[in-house]
Amino acid sequence: MLTMLAKFLKILGSDASPLQIAFGFALALFIGLTPFFSLHNLVILFIAFVTRVNLGAFFLASAIFTLIAYLIDPWSISLGEYLLTLPDLQTVWTSLYQSDFWRAFKFNHTLLMGSLAISVIAFIPVLILSYVFVVFYRHKFMAWVEKLKITKWLKASKFYKVYEEMGA
Template sequence: MFNFVGKFFKLLNGDASPGQIALGFSFALFIGLTPFFSLHNLIIFFFVFAIRVNLGAFFLGSAVFALLAFGIDPLSIKVGEYLLNDPDLLSMWTELYQSDVWRAFKFNHTLLLGSVVISILLFIPMLFISRFIVSTYRVRIMKWFEKLKISKMLKASKFYKYYERLGE
């Protein structure tokens, strides 16, 4: 737990741009909220490794969203069930299921479809919110904390040197 919190603050205090960290958290929505062994997750991993995304934020966000997924799964199932049972969309789902490519994505499963839709809907808000949080933290909280006497004392202690060695 201590190591997890330490890595999170090291990520926030690091050199990565807020946009890269925000993209990492946003792509982590898909990996964390959806069932892991899905074809669409290969596509997400491709995007993460192809563009400039902070991998620490991506893997940290994936772990956090995977824990949150247990609470969100009932909602995901309801969304997927609603979409799959909608009479207006029934012919589209039938046509997609006839194609081998779309059948491989397994969007006929309520949990998978619902969690992908929720991840798509939350992607842009997560991008802006996490970028705002990281930028605000770096401008206000980090600089304020560095000026405190207690933080200067902590940086001089053996505890802080141990903390820095954990991050390496």
């Protein structure tokens, strides 16, 4: 737990641009909220590796969103069932399922469809909120924390040594 917190603080204080970190968090939605062994996750991993995304933020946020996924799975299943049974979309789902390419993505599963819909809906808000959080942390909070006396005490502790080792 201490190591994960140190990694998170290291990512926030790194030289990576806030947008790279925020995009890593936002892309991690898809990996974390949807079932892991899905073909679309390979596409998301490819995007993460090809673009200038902070991979540390991506993998850390994936772990966090995976924990959140267990809490929201019932709502994801309900949303997926709703989307898959909408009469207006039946022809779309039928045509996708009749194609071998789209059938491989397994969009006909309620959990996958619902969690993918939640990921798509939450992508832009998570991108914006994480960007604002990183900028706020770097400009306001990090400077304020450096001035505290407790910071000097923490720098002498094991936590800071773990934090520093992450940078070496």
